[in-house]
Amino acid sequence: MELTKICDGLDFPEGPIAMADGSVILVEIRRQTLSRVQPDGRIEVIAHLGGGPNGAAVGPDGLIYVCNNGGFVWTQGEAIRRPIGTPEDYAGGSIQRVNPDTGAFEKIYEACDGIPLRGPNDIVFDEHGGFYFTDLGKTMADYVHHGAFYYAKADGSRITRVHAPMITPNGIGLSPDGKVVHVAETRTGRVWSFDLVAPGEIAPVPYHMPGRLVSSLPDYQLLDSLAVQADGRICVATLMRGGISIVPLDGGPVQFLEVPGDRYITNICFGGADMRDAWITASGTGCLYHTRWPDPGLKLHFNG
Secondary structure, three states, X not given: OOOEEEEOOOOOEEEEEEOOOOOEEEEEOOOOEEEEEOOOOOEEEEEEOOOOEEEEEEOOOOOEEEEEOOOOEEEEEXXXXXXXXXXXXXXXXXXXXXXXXXXXXXXXXXXXXOEEOOOEEEEEEOOOOEEEEEEOOOEOOOOEOOEEEEEEEOOOOOEEEEEEEEOOEEEEEEOOOOOEEEEEEOOOOEEEEEEEEEOOEEOOOOOOOOOEEEEXXXXXXXXXXXXXXXXXXXXXXXXXXXXXXXXXXXXXOOEEEEOOOOOOEEEEEEEOOOOOEEEEEEOOOOEEEEEEOOOOEOOOOOOO
């Protein structure tokens, strides 16, 4: 895989969105911004969102929907910056809606059924204009909040907890036919699939399993955000090993493509005329890379 560095100097980038004009909109979690990276590498701040902006996606209205995890405590070591805990001023997570032209933003969800969102992380829209998102939970000094994934309407009128509890659910994506939702758990290194019977409603899961297990990676590999290929395979950013794991749906071997120099590879998105342009966030070193992917990515229902 041949990589081209588009830029460095990003402050823990995540949630990349390939825009039609060739730019990439992403979040900088530590900088607390939604930013745009131009094709020539220039970084432009769209909005200062506070907390910890994490996943991002374009909605049916052309606005950017951001999962805000509420913020982290950060450390620096071996030229890598990474999150290690929850700050004292943490006040909860939220879903924010941002106008990319003006930078104006608002919170549209902070809780579900009276229970606060803890650490919203990754997001994907379905064909109906609603969105699924993961909540990783939050790690405190002496306990950890369970995670879950949710379904919500873009107009702020309804939010539903689809499945809980989960162990640090992170990446989320839909199958090409829209009938399955995939979720990657960070700490377990597992990818789960759930059959959808209606928007925001999954079929019953087996009593002995949290979902349908697609893959469980060996050793100490932590999973981050994901994107789906047009052929249905799941591309999961893989922490500690530092690259992208391509997970088949039939239980076959997982292919791995390394991104050298950074163990904190956090996300991949697809774009371009043939959907083979891929952008990868190397968060620990603050870089955005471009490459030509071996197979086309799945075209999202909404994009810039």
